Amino acid sequence: MKTMPSFSRDHDFTEVDDGAPDFSAIARSPEFVRLRRRILWFVMPATLLFLMWYLSYVLLAAYAPEFMSQRVSDNITVGLLLGLSQFVTTVVIMLGYVRFAKRRIDPQTEQLRNRVDAVQ
Numbered sequence: 729m730k731t732m733p734s735f736s737r738d739h740d741f742t743e744v745d746d747g748a749p750d751f752s753a754i755a756r757s758p759e760f761v762r763l764r765r766r767i768l769w770f771v772m773p774a775t776l777l778f779l780m781w782y783l784s785y786v787l788l789a790a791y792a793p794e795f796m797s798q799r800v801s802d803n804i805t806v807g808l809l810l811g812l813s814q815f816v817t818t819v820v821i822m823l824g825y826v827r828f829a830k831r832r833i834d835p836q837t838e839q840l841r842n843r844v845d846a847v848q
Contacts, residue, residue, distance in 0.1 A: 770828050
């Protein structure tokens with residue numbers, strides 16, 4: 729193994745004999761830790777909000793059937809609209825994450841990749 733300068737400037741990481749970077753050293757680097765935190769900043773609130781919304785729908789279906797069965801039009805009920813809105817919510821979260829990833833995650837990932845490639 730040969731020691732190469734680290735992209736984090738705080739420590740060196742070793743190159744594995746086959747020429748691959750030391751992924752455990754990269755995972756411990758401040759840049760990677762910041763990247764993971766930024767991802768969690770989006771994922772955790774979005775997941776919690778969606779689970780609360782879904783649980784609300786399930787609880788309404790179980791404990792408020794008269795509300796859920798109210799007709800909005802001939803064959804459309806409040807329960808049907810709320811159920812279909814679960815799909816809409818999923819798509820909105822997915823589109824939000826794609827936008828978030830393109831603007832916030834992808835540039836940092838590219839910088840990290842470039843630093844690792846420059847060290848090799």
